[in-house]
Amino acid sequence: MILVTGGAGYIGSHFVLYCKEHGEQPIVLDNLVYGHKEAVPAGVPLIVGDMGDPKLLDEIFTRYPIDAVVHFAAYAYVGESVTDPAKYYLNNTVATLAVLEAMRRHGVNKFIFSSTCATYGNPVTVPMDELHPQAPINPYGQSKYFVEQILKAYSLAYSLKFVALRYFNAAGGDPEGRIGESHDPETHLIPIALQVAQGKRPQISVFGTDYDTPDGTCIRDYIHILDLAQAHQLALKRLREGADSDIFNLGSEQGYSVNEVLRICEKVSGRKIARVNEPRRAGDPPRLVASAAKARAVLGWAPTFQNLDAIIETAWKWEEKRHY
Numbered sequence: 376m377i378l379v380t381g382g383a384g385y386i387g388s389h390f391v392l393y394c395k396e397h398g399e400q401p402i403v404l405d406n407l408v409y410g411h412k413e414a415v416p417a418g419v420p421l422i423v424g425d426m427g428d429p430k431l432l433d434e435i436f437t438r439y440p441i442d443a444v445v446h447f448a449a450y451a452y453v454g455e456s457v458t459d460p461a462k463y464y465l466n467n468t469v470a471t472l473a474v475l476e477a478m479r480r481h482g483v484n485k486f487i488f489s490s491t492c493a494t495y496g497n498p499v500t501v502p503m504d505e506l507h508p509q510a511p512i513n514p515y516g517q518s519k520y521f522v523e524q525i526l527k528a529y530s531l532a533y534s535l536k537f538v539a540l541r542y543f544n545a546a547g548g549d550p551e552g553r554i555g556e557s558h559d560p561e562t563h564l565i566p567i568a569l570q571v572a573q574g575k576r577p578q579i580s581v582f583g584t585d586y587d588t589p590d591g592t593c594i595r596d597y598i599h600i601l602d603l604a605q606a607h608q609l610a611l612k613r614l615r616e617g618a619d620s621d622i623f624n625l626g627s628e629q630g631y632s633v634n635e636v637l638r639i640c641e642k643v644s645g646r647k648i649a650r651v652n653e654p655r656r657a658g659d660p661p662r663l664v665a666s667a668a669k670a671r672a673v674l675g676w677a678p679t680f681q682n683l684d685a686i687i688e689t690a691w692k693w694e695e696k697r698h699y
């Protein structure tokens with residue numbers, strides 16, 4: 376059985392659905408601060424509580440035959456992490472330690488960690504592979520970087536085996552539209568753009584139109600949520616087969632500018648998307664694109680969503696059916 380922390384959130388809930396459809400038995404721990412109970416599929420136990428609570432963790436590990444933890448739970452607003460860093464270090468780093476300590480007490484030694492390209496900071500080379508220097512430029516990225524360091528130390532000292540997956544931009548939803556992206560507040564480009572297309576928001580802000588990129592707007596790498604889910608399952612399989620701890624980037628290896636994303640959102644929705652150009656935001660690198668060659672070679676990962684149109688079609692399906 377797999378304990379999925381943050382399994383009522385965006386990426387976690389898609390992993391839980393994927394797991395269930397691939398013969399795994401997940402159970403979810405989520406405090407619902409940002410998650411949605413409607414996102415957890417019927418039949419999957421949802422424990423509403425905080426991952427930093429050692430007593431609750433002891434109860435969970437005693438009650439369920441858990442062999443691995445897939446750890447999505449975190450706060451993930453970069454801007455807020457700058458104004459309230461304590462919230463990020465306490466939840467993303469300190470509460471994660473509580474999970475690792477509970478695993479130690481209960482002899483559970485397999486851990487899959489949601490890391491992020493934000494642990495790299497400003498790109499020195501693009502595409503970025505796993506050997507790219509790590510110099511996070513905000514407390515969110517640091518809070519995740521610290522966990523990676525803790526995992527390396529635990530893996531050397533104790534029996535823990537981990538896989539840290541450094542995601543680039545997660546995007547899209549369940550192709551059937553049963554679940555999808557629902558952050559409050561929403562800060563991600565694609566859902567905001569599609570909500571403008573639907574008339575739920577008046578316009579979208581484009582931050583920076585004078586970058587050194589072909590159209591002047593920032594370039595990002597978008598990876599479909601089901602391709603992320605597949606990578607987690609492959610990482611877990613590898614640990615269960617006895618592999619050592621490891622770290623992988625997860626991205627599509629394709630860069631799309633903000634203007635290109637908006638153009639595809641207009642094409643998929645068939646609606647015009649009103650935009651306003653704003654100055655650059657501090658800390659936004661011009662171009663973030665992954666090299667995910669290692670995940671393909673070592674995990675046998677084969678992303679199935681090859682272009683952004685197909686990813687945005689699933690996001691649009693969700694926006695049209697959204698129920699949370």
Ligand SMILES: NC(=O)c1ccc[n+]([C@@H]2O[C@H](COP(=O)([O-])OP(=O)(O)OC[C@H]3O[C@@H](n4cnc5c(N)ncnc54)[C@H](O)[C@@H]3O)[C@@H](O)[C@H]2O)c1
Pocket residue numbers: 380381382383384385386387404405406407408409410411424425426427446447448449450451466470489490491492541542543544545546557558
């Ligand atoms: N969305 C992206 O593009 C992206 C990119 C890189 C990394 N990540 C990482 O992936 C993970 C999931 O991101 P998401 O977009 O699904 O975010 P999300 O906010 O939708 O999901 C996180 C979930 O964790 C829960 N949670 C937070 N703190 C908790 C605690 N102390 N105890 C129990 N539950 C808690 C929240 O309620 C929420 O349901 C995060 O760790 C995030 O840092 C996301």
